[in-house]
Amino acid sequence: MAKDPVRILVTGAAGQIGYALVPLIARGTMLGPDQPVILHLLDIPPAAESLNGVKMELIDAAFPLLRGVVATTNVVGACKDVNIAIMVGGFPRKEGMERKDVMSKNVSIYKEQASALDQYAAENVKILVVANPANTNALILKEFAPSIPEKNISCLTRLDHNRALGQVAERAGVSVSDVKNVIIWGNHSSTQYPDVNHAVITTQEGEKPVRAIIADNAWLDGDFITTVQQRGAAIIKARKLSSALSAASSACDHIRDWVLGTPKGTWVSMGVYSDGSYGVPSGLIYSYPVTCAGGEWTIFQGLSIDEFSRAKLDATAAELVEEKAMAYLCL
Numbered sequence: 029m030a031k032d033p034v035r036i037l038v039t040g041a042a043g044q045i046g047y048a049l050v051p052l053i054a055r056g057t058m059l060g061p062d063q064p065v066i067l068h069l070l071d072i073p074p075a076a077e078s079l080n081g082v083k084m085e086l087i088d089a090a091f092p093l094l095r096g097v098v099a100t101t102n103v104v105g106a107c108k109d110v111n112i113a114i115m116v117g118g119f120p121r122k123e124g125m126e127r128k129d130v131m132s133k134n135v136s137i138y139k140e141q142a143s144a145l146d147q148y149a150a151e152n153v154k155i156l157v158v159a160n161p162a163n164t165n166a167l168i169l170k171e172f173a174p175s176i177p178e179k180n181i182s183c184l185t186r187l188d189h190n191r192a193l194g195q196v197a198e199r200a201g202v203s204v205s206d207v208k209n210v211i212i213w214g215n216h217s218s219t220q221y222p223d224v225n226h227a228v229i230t231t232q233e234g235e236k237p238v239r240a241i242i243a244d245n246a247w248l249d250g251d252f253i254t255t256v257q258q259r260g261a262a263i264i265k266a267r268k269l270s271s272a273l274s275a276a277s278s279a280c281d282h283i284r285d286w287v288l289g290t291p292k293g294t295w296v297s298m299g300v301y302s303d304g305s306y307g308v309p310s311g312l313i314y315s316y317p318v319t320c321a322g323g324e325w326t327i328f329q330g331l332s333i334d335e336f337s338r339a340k341l342d343a344t345a346a347e348l349v350e351e352k353a354m355a356y357l358c359l
């Protein structure tokens with residue numbers, strides 16, 4: 029029997045990530061080739077005409093799975109009955125800025141849109157915050173949407189996770205699909221900790237630790253980490269615009285794994301509400317290794333954390349505590 033369509037909200041849909049993301053959703057990359065979708069596209073009035081152009085192109089592309097497009101500048105109309113919300117709307121940083129430098133512009137958007145989602149979204153809506161500072165925007169959204177369970181609110185660190193997979197694959201000379209179980213800990217910022225200590229590469233002789241195959245701890249503990257931490261800035265420097273196609277693709281990966289489940293023996297990184305796991309203060313949106321099944325994520329427990337890693341997990345947590353205080357000052 030044909031499935032009922034799922035309503036997916038994309039905010040900031042007239043922007044660069046929005047333009048890359050909506051065709052992926054309409055093609056089935058996010059929820060699979062048999063799942064019809066209705067897209068709800070939100071942007072602000074100055075972008076209304078451009079948003080309408082995106083709607084026209086979606087119609088022109090004749091996507092078989094696309095059962096409807098709502099393009100609006102009205103937050104309530106956009107949030108009505110949505111099952112999934114991808115929150116991209118906001119302002120990107122420019123060269124030379126840190127992501128938290130756009131905090132004052134963006135957190136107030138998340139407070140306002142939290143209320144609309146709280147009141148009008150479908151029960152059990154799953155929310156992914158992409159706009160920066162992503163973890164703190166997601167935390168503000170959580171705090172101002174009291175009826176939405178915290179397990180339904182997340183932020184995107186899958187792009188950092190995918191960047192880490194890409195760096196390891198290039199260095200090891202293997203296919204990216206043979207690398208798994210890297211971890212991004214903490215904030216989607218330059219304090220994030222890309223961790224390969226539990227990551228493996230599939231070889232003809234089975235799975236081998238990344239550290240054994242790459243055999244270059246100086247690189248893994250040095251340039252690898254800074255390359256992933258600074259990749260967003262490197263893209264801005266090169267394109268004069270921040271990452272868009274990779275962000276859109278990673279947002280699809282994030283939702284797909286959350287809804288449809290992670291493959292057996294694999295975890296992915298998601299920014300989720302911390303419960304104190306791995307000694308991280310509770311009450312932050314912190315990126316952890318998670319497995320997903322039945323539409324729910326679970327923090328993967330029991331990994332050993334060495335002294336080098338401990339310091340990095342703590343430093344990125346400390347930045348999130350600071351950002352939380354800064355966000356409340358902005359509101």
Ligand SMILES: NC(=O)C1=CN([C@@H]2O[C@H](COP(=O)(O)OP(=O)(O)OC[C@H]3O[C@@H](n4cnc5c(N)ncnc54)[C@H](O)[C@@H]3O)[C@@H](O)[C@H]2O)C=CC1
Nearest residue numbers: 040042043044045071117118119120158159160184187275
């Ligand atoms: N978490 C992650 O991995 C990544 C996050 N980002 C962040 O995603 C956000 C979007 O990036 P881009 O698409 O490149 O920016 P963009 O400037 O091209 O698009 C943003 C869109 O949001 C709209 N917007 C602004 N305020 C809004 C509001 N109140 N409601 C609805 N829409 C609103 C703008 O009109 C614009 O169309 C930025 O904050 C950027 O820093 C970007 C890349 C990766």
Ligand SMILES: O=C([O-])CC(=O)C(=O)O
Nearest residue numbers: 121127160260261270271
């Ligand atoms: O770096 C930025 O400002 C955009 C972003 O979040 C990323 O590419 O990871």
